[in-house]
Amino acid sequence: xxxxxxxxxxxxxxxxxxxxxxxxxxxxxxxxxxxxxxxxxxxxxxxxxxxxxxxxxxxxxxxxxxxxxxxxxxxxxxxxxxxxxxxxxxxxxxxxxxxxxxxxxxxxxxxxxxxxxxxxxxxxxxxxxxxxxxxxxxxxxxxxxxxxxxxxxxxxxxxxxxxxxxxxxxxxxxxxxxxxxxxxxxxxxxxxxxxxxxxxxxxxxxxxxxxxxxxxxxxxxxxxxxxxxxxxxxxxxxxxxxxxxxxxxxxxxxxxxxxxxxxxxxxxxxxxxxxxxxxxxxxxxxxxxxxxxxxxxxxxxxxxxxxxxxxxxxxxxxxxxxxxxxxxxxxxxx
Amino acid sequence: xxxxxxxxxxxxxxxxxxxxxxxxxxxxxxxxxxxxxxxxxxxxxxxxxxxxxxxxxxxxxxxxxxxxxxxxxxxxxxxxxxxxxxxxxxxxxxxxxxxxxxxxxxxxxxxxxxxxxxxxxxxxxxxxxxxxxxxxxxxxxxxxxxxxxxxxxxxxxxxxxxxxxxxxxxxxxxxxxxxxxxxxxxxxxxxxxxxxxxxxxxxxxxxxxxxxxxxxxxxxxxxxxxxxxxxxxxxxxxxxxxxxxxxxxxxxxxxxxxxxxxxxxxxxxxxxxxxxxxxxxxxxxxxxxxxxxxxxxxxxxxxxxxxxxxxxxxxxxxxxxxxxxxxxxxxxxx
DNA sequence: GGCTTTTATGCAAACGTTTACGTAAATAAA
DNA sequence: TTTATTTACGTAAACGTTTGCATAAAAGCC
Numbered sequence: 001x002x003x004x005x006x007x008x009x010x011x012x013x014x015x016x017x018x019x020x021x022x023x024x025x026x027x028x029x030x031x032x033x034x035x036x037x038x039x040x041x042x043x044x045x046x047x048x049x050x051x052x053x054x055x056x057x058x059x060x061x062x063x064x065x066x067x068x069x070x071x072x073x074x075x076x077x078x079x080x081x082x083x084x085x086x087x088x089x090x091x092x093x094x095x096x097x098x099x100x101x102x103x104x105x106x107x108x109x110x111x112x113x114x115x116x117x118x119x120x121x122x123x124x125x126x127x128x129x130x131x132x133x134x135x136x137x138x139x140x141x142x143x144x145x146x147x148x149x150x151x152x153x154x155x156x157x158x159x160x161x162x163x164x165x166x167x168x169x170x171x172x173x174x175x176x177x178x179x180x181x182x183x184x185x186x187x188x189x190x191x192x193x194x195x196x197x198x199x200x201x202x203x204x205x206x207x208x209x210x211x212x213x214x215x216x217x218x219x220x221x222x223x224x225x226x227x228x229x230x231x232x233x234x235x236x237x238x239x240x241x242x243x244x245x246x247x248x249x250x251x252x253x254x255x256x257x258x259x260x261x262x263x264x265x266x267x268x269x270x271x272x273x274x275x276x277x278x279x280x281x282x283x284x285x286x287x288x289x290x291x292x293x294x295x296x297x298x299x300x301x302x303x304x305x306x307x308x309x310x311x312x313x314x315x316x317x318x319x320x321x322x323x324x325x326x327x328x329x330x331x332x333x334x
Numbered sequence: 335x336x337x338x339x340x341x342x343x344x345x346x347x348x349x350x351x352x353x354x355x356x357x358x359x360x361x362x363x364x365x366x367x368x369x370x371x372x373x374x375x376x377x378x379x380x381x382x383x384x385x386x387x388x389x390x391x392x393x394x395x396x397x398x399x400x401x402x403x404x405x406x407x408x409x410x411x412x413x414x415x416x417x418x419x420x421x422x423x424x425x426x427x428x429x430x431x432x433x434x435x436x437x438x439x440x441x442x443x444x445x446x447x448x449x450x451x452x453x454x455x456x457x458x459x460x461x462x463x464x465x466x467x468x469x470x471x472x473x474x475x476x477x478x479x480x481x482x483x484x485x486x487x488x489x490x491x492x493x494x495x496x497x498x499x500x501x502x503x504x505x506x507x508x509x510x511x512x513x514x515x516x517x518x519x520x521x522x523x524x525x526x527x528x529x530x531x532x533x534x535x536x537x538x539x540x541x542x543x544x545x546x547x548x549x550x551x552x553x554x555x556x557x558x559x560x561x562x563x564x565x566x567x568x569x570x571x572x573x574x575x576x577x578x579x580x581x582x583x584x585x586x587x588x589x590x591x592x593x594x595x596x597x598x599x600x601x602x603x604x605x606x607x608x609x610x611x612x613x614x615x616x617x618x619x620x621x622x623x624x625x626x627x628x629x630x631x632x633x634x635x636x637x638x639x640x641x642x643x644x645x646x647x648x649x650x651x652x653x654x655x656x657x658x659x660x661x662x663x664x665x666x667x668x
Numbered sequence: 669g670g671c672t673t674t675t676a677t678g679c680a681a682a683c684g685t686t687t688a689c690g691t692a693a694a695t696a697a698a
Numbered sequence: 699t700t701t702a703t704t705t706a707c708g709t710a711a712a713c714g715t716t717t718g719c720a721t722a723a724a725a726g727c728c
Contacts, residue, residue, distance in 0.1 A: 003448070003449070003450075003475070005713095005714055005715085006714060006715065006716095007714075007715095015677080015678090016677070016678045016679075017678095017714085017715080017716090018677075018678060018679075018680090018716080018717075019676080019677055019678070021715070021716060021717085022677090022716085022717090025716085028675095029675075029676065029677080030675095030676070030677080031675080031676060031677090034676080034677085046445065046448075048445065048446060048448055048449035049449060049714080049715070050390070050449050050450050050713085050714050050715065051386075051449060051450060051451045051715095052385075052386045052387075052389035052390035052395070052450055052451075052713080052714075052715085053386075053390050053683090053713070053714030053715035053716085054714075054715050054716075055386035055683090055715090056384070056386035056387050056390055056682090056683045056684065056685085056713090056714080056715070056716095057682070057683050057714080057715045057716045057717080058683085058715080058716060058717095059683075061386070063429075070415070071405070071411045071414050071415055071418070072408070072411045072412050072414075072415050073411075074406070077405045077406045077407075077411045078406050080405050080406075080430065081404070081405055081406050081432070084405070084430065084431075084432050093429050093451070094429060094430050094431075095397075095427050095428060095429055095430075096414065096418065096428050096429075096430050097418075097428075098415070098418050111380070111382065112382060114337070114380075114382055115337070115382035115383060115384050115385060116337075116384050116385060116386055116684095117385045117427070141337070252612065252613065252616065255616050277613060278586065279586065279611060279613040279616075279617060282586065282589050282613075282617045282618060283613060283616045283617060283618060284616060284617065284618030284619070284620070285618070286618070339683095339684055339685085340684060340685065340686095341684075341685095349707080349708090350707070350708045350709075351684085351685080351686090351708095352686080352687075352707075352708060352709075352710090353706080353707055353708075355685070355686060355687085356686090356687090356706095356707090359686085362705095363705075363706065363707075364705095364706070364707080365705080365706060365707090368706080368707085383684080383685070384683085384684050384685065385685095386683080386684075386685085387683070387684030387685035387686085387713090388684080388685050388686075389685090389713090390683090390684080390685070390686095390712090390713045390714065390715085391684080391685045391686045391687080391712070391713050392685080392686060392687095392713085393713075450714095
C-alpha cells in the first residue's frame with residue numbers, strides 16, 4: 001500500500017525525519033548502522049519521496065523539457081530517444097512539448113516552465129518567426145540548449161549539424177551527376193539552420209559555375225498538399241533536372257509529384273533530401289539522403305545541458321557541430 | 335525578472351495570499367474588482383505559480399506519464415502526438431518514458447511515479463513477460479489506461495485495435511491473392527494483443543482450409559539483424575508464398591531478406607504487415623499494410639484517462655476497440 | 669580527569685501554495 | 699430594529715521534504 005511518507009517512516013524507525021532524510025541521501029552525518037536500517041525499511045515499505053515536497057524545498061525538479069515542432073518526425077523522435085537515454089542516466093524526467101511550428105505556443109510553453117517545473121530546456125525552435133527578445137528573457141532565467149533548429153540572433157549553447165557543408169556537398173553531388181538546373185526546396189529560412197543550408201547550395205552552384213535561378217528556389221509550406229502542388233508546378237514550369245530538399249518532409253511530395261507527372265527519378269530528375277527515414281533505402285527509387293545524426297544530437301544536447309546543470313560548463317555560447325552523412329542512392333543515379 | 339511568488343504579489347496588492355490565490359483561481363468568494371486587479375498585476379509581473387508548491391498542497395500534479403517501448407516507432411510517435419494534443423487541451427504536462435521492451439524498467443518507472451509525480455499513466459506494455467502482480471499493485475494506486483499493447487490478465491481500462499479481425503482479414507487477403515504457404519511473423523505473443531493477432535491468422539487459415547504449418551510461424555527477436563537472419567532462413571527452408579508480420583519492425587527485414595535472396599515481392603512471396611510507415615506507398619514494392627489509427631488511439635486513451643481523473647468515468651474495465659484499416663498495395667499484388 | 673573535537677541525532681524553519689475556518693461589514697429577512 | 703444571511707477578505711495550518719543550527723554522547727588529547 002503506497003504513499004508512506006518520511007514522517008511515518010521516521011516514526012516506524014523511532015528516528016527523526018531529519019535523520020531519515022539524511023540517511024536516504026547517504027549523508028556522512030549518519031552512522032552506517034542507522035543508514036542500513038533506514039534503507040531496509042524504506043525498501044520494504046516501498047517508500048518513494050514525494051517529488052513536489054522535495055522540489056519545493058530543494059528548488060530542483062529533476063526534470064527537463066524538450067520542446068520540438070513535431071514528435072512524428074524521424075529526426076525529432078530519434079533526438080528524443082537520445083535525450084531520454086541521457087536523462088535516464090542522470091535520473092531525470094523528460095517532459096515533451098510540441099509546438100507544431102507555432103512560435104507563440106513555443107514561447108508560452110517556455111514561460112510556463114519558468115516557475116520551477118523544470119531545471120532546463122532542450123529546444124529545436126519552430127519555423128515561424130520569433131521575437132528574439134522573448135527567448136533572451138527566458139535564457140536569463142533557465143538553462144537552455146538549442147539543437148538543430150537554432151536562432152542565429154541568440155547567444156546560447158547550441159548543437160547543430162554542418163548545415164552549410166551538407167548542402168554544399170549534396171549540391172555538388174547533383175552537379176557531378178550531371179544536373180544543371182537544380183531546384184532548392186527551401187525551409188527554415190528564418191533560422192540560421194535554414195540559411196546555412198541555403199548558403200551551402202548557393203555556394204556549390206557558384207563554385208561549379210552552375211547558373212542560379214530564382215525560379216528554381218521555392219519555399220516550403222507547412223502543409224503536405226501545398227508542397228505537392230508547388231513542387232508539381234515547379235516541375236512543370238521549370239523542368240529542373242535535380243532537386244535538393246532542405247527538410248525531410250519535402251521528400252515524399254517530390255516522389256508523388258514525379259509519379260503523377262510521369263517523371264522518372266533519377267532519369268528525368270534527380271533527388272537528394274535531408275532525411276532520417278529508415279525506409280530511404282527501400283523507396284522506389286531508393287532515396288539519396290543527407291542524414292543527420294539525430295540520436296547523437298539528442299545525446300550531445302542533453303549531455304551539455306546536464307553539464308550546465310552540474311555547473312561543469314564554462315563555454316557559455318559554444319556551438320557543437322556534428323557531421324551529417326551523405327548517402328548516395330538510386331534517386332541520384334547510384 | 336521572473337519568479338515572483340504569491341507572497342510578493344499579495345504584498346504589492348496589499349492583500350493576503352489567500353485572497354490573491356483565490357482571485358487567480360477565479361473563486362466566487364472574491365469581488366470582481368479585486369480579481370481584476372490581481373489578474374492585471376499577475377500578468378504584468380509574469381507571475382507563474384510554483385508547481386511544486388501547488389502540487390504539494392493540492393495533491394494534483396497536472397502531469398501524466400506515457401510509458402512506451404520506443405519513441406522511434408511510427409505507431410508510438412503518432413500515439414504520443416494524439417496524447418499530447420489531449421493533454422494540451424486539459425492544460426496537462428506529458429512525461430515520456432521508454433522501456434526498450436524491458437519490463438523491469440517498466441515497473442521501476444511506474445513505481446517511481448507512484449509518489450505523486452503524475453496524476454495518471456498511459457502505457458503500452460513491454461513485450462517481455464511481466465509479473466502481473468506488479469501491475470495490479472500499481473493500478474490500485476494510480477489511474478492507468480493501457481493502449482495497444484495490453485495485458486490480458488489485468489483488469490483495467492484499455493484502448494486497442496481489432497487485432498483479431500485485422501490479421502483475419504489480412505490473412506484472408508493473402509489467401510485470396512493465391513497464397514497457400516503463409517508465414518506468420520509472430521510478436522507480442524505474451525500479450526493479448528499478440529495472441530489475438532495470431533488467433534486471427536489461425537482462424538483465417540482454418541476457415542479457408544489452408545493447412546497450418548508450425549514451421550511457418552516464427553517469433554520475432556528484439557534485434558533487426560536477428561530478424562533478418564531468421565526471415566532469410568524461413569524463406570530458404572520453407573519457401574512461403576505469403577508473409578504476414580504482426581508488427582511494423584518486421585516488415586523491413588522481409589524486404590532485405592527477399593532482396594538478398596533475389597525473391598520478388600509480390601511474385602515469389604507476398605507481404606502484408608502491420609505498419610504506420612508514411613512511406614509504405616513509396617516502397618519498392620509498395621507495402622500492403624494493416625494500419626492502426628495510432629493518433630486516434632493516443633487521443634482516445636488520453637481522453638479516457640482525463641475522464642477518470644475528472645471522475646466522469648463509470649466503466650472501470652472497459653476496453654475501447656478502434657478499427658485498423660487494411661490497405662492493399664503492390665506487395666500483395668495490387 | 670578536564671578539555672576540545674568529532675560523531676550522530678533532533679528541533680524547527682523554510683520552500684510556495686491551497687483551503688478550512690473565522691470574521692467584519694453589508695445586505696436581506698423578520 | 700433585530701436577527702439571519704451573504705459577501706469579501708484574512709489567519710493560519712497543512713502538504714512532505716531538506717537543512718541550518720543546537721545538542722548530547724563519545725572519542726581524542728594533554
